Amino acid sequence: MSDKRKMEIRISGLGGQGVILAGQIIGKAACLFEGLYSTMIQSFGPEARGGACSAQVVVSPEPIMYPYIKNPDILVAMSQEAYRLYANKVKSGGVILYESELVEISGVPEGVKCYGIPATRLAEKIRNKVLLNIVMLGFFSAFCDTINHDAIKKAIASSVPKGTEGFNLNAFNEGFEEGLKLKAERK
Amino acid sequence: MLDPLDNRPHKVILSDDTEVFLRFFTDSDAEMLFQFYRNLPEEDRMVLKDDVTNRKIFLELIDRIHKAVATMILAFHQDKIVGESTLHRNLHGWTKHVGELRAVILREYVGKGLTRALLKAQVEVANSKGLDKVVFRILDTQKDSKKALEEIGFVQEAVLSKHAIDLQGNFHDMIIMSNFVADLWRKMEDLIRDTEFEVIP
Numbered sequence: 001m002s003d004k005r006k007m008e009i010r011i012s013g014l015g016g017q018g019v020i021l022a023g024q025i026i027g028k029a030a031c032l033f034e035g036l037y038s039t040m041i042q043s044f045g046p047e048a049r050g051g052a053c054s055a056q057v058v059v060s061p062e063p064i065m066y067p068y069i070k071n072p073d074i075l076v077a078m079s080q081e082a083y084r085l086y087a088n089k090v091k092s093g094g095v096i097l098y099e100s101e102l103v104e105i106s107g108v109p110e111g112v113k114c115y116g117i118p119a120t121r122l123a124e125k126i127r128n129k130v131l132l133n134i135v136m137l138g139f140f141s142a143f144c145d146t147i148n149h150d151a152i153k154k155a156i157a158s159s160v161p162k163g164t165e166g167f168n169l170n171a172f173n174e175g176f177e178e179g180l181k182l183k184a185e186r187k
Numbered sequence: 188m189l190d191p192l193d194n195r196p197h198k199v200i201l202s203d204d205t206e207v208f209l210r211f212f213t214d215s216d217a218e219m220l221f222q223f224y225r226n227l228p229e230e231d232r233m234v235l236k237d238d239v240t241n242r243k244i245f246l247e248l249i250d251r252i253h254k255a256v257a258t259m260i261l262a263f264h265q266d267k268i269v270g271e272s273t274l275h276r277n278l279h280g281w282t283k284h285v286g287e288l289r290a291v292i293l294r295e296y297v298g299k300g301l302t303r304a305l306l307k308a309q310v311e312v313a314n315s316k317g318l319d320k321v322v323f324r325i326l327d328t329q330k331d332s333k334k335a336l337e338e339i340g341f342v343q344e345a346v347l348s349k350h351a352i353d354l355q356g357n358f359h360d361m362i363i364m365s366n367f368v369a370d371l372w373r374k375m376e377d378l379i380r381d382t383e384f385e386v387i388p
């Protein structure tokens with residue numbers, strides 16, 4: 001585990017986009033399939049569906065003493081509001097991953113890289129827009145060295161309803177491939 | 188998940204580490220498939236709904252595949268067919284939203300996860316074709332099949348008493364196992380909603 005580093009992740013979007021489930025899957029992947037520690041704090045607006053929604057996930061090879069995040073290494077933004085609220089908090093050297101058809105980026109903090117993916121459209125192409133969060137998880141996985149993508153796939157398969165695993169893993173792969181491609185292009 | 192537009196084989200590792208490949212039927216498989224049916228032991232042939240060991244009926248099945256009212260996935264081990272699952276559907280009428288799933292697996296591959304893999308792939312095919320429900324008929328003696336079906340979300344919906352008769356003249360109950368595939372997405376939405384609601388005091 002020594003080569004793994006602590007990572008702070010904020011996933012944010014709207015209720016109904018699967019923000020919290022995505023956070024839970026990252027935490028599960030880290031704990032159950034990578035042997036790391038993880039914590040998650042979730043919060044959302046007064047109306048869960050359509051309201052602002054955010055998950056703060058910390059994964060670390062060491063016990064986590066404080067579960068809140070001030071400056072994430074990775075921000076996953078699935079709504080404009082999420083980007084507006086949290087983009088300027090991302091630490092230098094960090095990454096913002098955003099839903100490119102829902103979020104317009106501006107004022108990117110110095111030292112932060114931004115990568116976008118039309119996750120909702122890809123999810124609809126695969127089967128159902130409800131897979132948006134899983135496409136984003138795949139995209140996230142391409143940029144997260146601390147948690148192996150196989151661990152996230154295992155966590156997805158064990159978290160989603162029976163019979164939807166194939167679609168969910170397809171959605172993950174779609175996002176993952178897209179992430180790897182974008183990363184290679186920018187190098 | 189198998190993509191009907193992409194006929195690349197999909198590898199499945201069985202519980203005894205046997206590597207099996209699943210892929211959609213193509214016409215070049217027809218003769219090997221016919222021989223697969225013909226070589227089935229009598230007891231297994233008894234549970235075939237249609238006698239596909241009869242060439243005329245077999246060709247009718249192939250015709251259904253050509254007409255896209257049946258979708259067949261074959262399982263290969265070392266280039267030999269060891270199992271198949273077929274999703275039958277009506278394109279018109281009051282059951283056009285329902286698919287009927289059938290499967291045949293060689294005995295030596297039963298209980299190793301192949302049945303589950305073949306059925307699961309077909310449930311995903313049903314889902315991708317927009318079917319709402321898939322049914323599978325089994326006899327009361329097919330306990331392994333029932334277990335495999337339950338593992339991928341099928342539930343027992345009905346029992347037809349003494350609805351089948353075996354080669355020895357014994358009656359058997361027929362069990363209708365159903366999978367309401369349209370519910371899968373509702374479950375996925377529920378999962379998302381539940382995780383988001385659960386912290387509200």
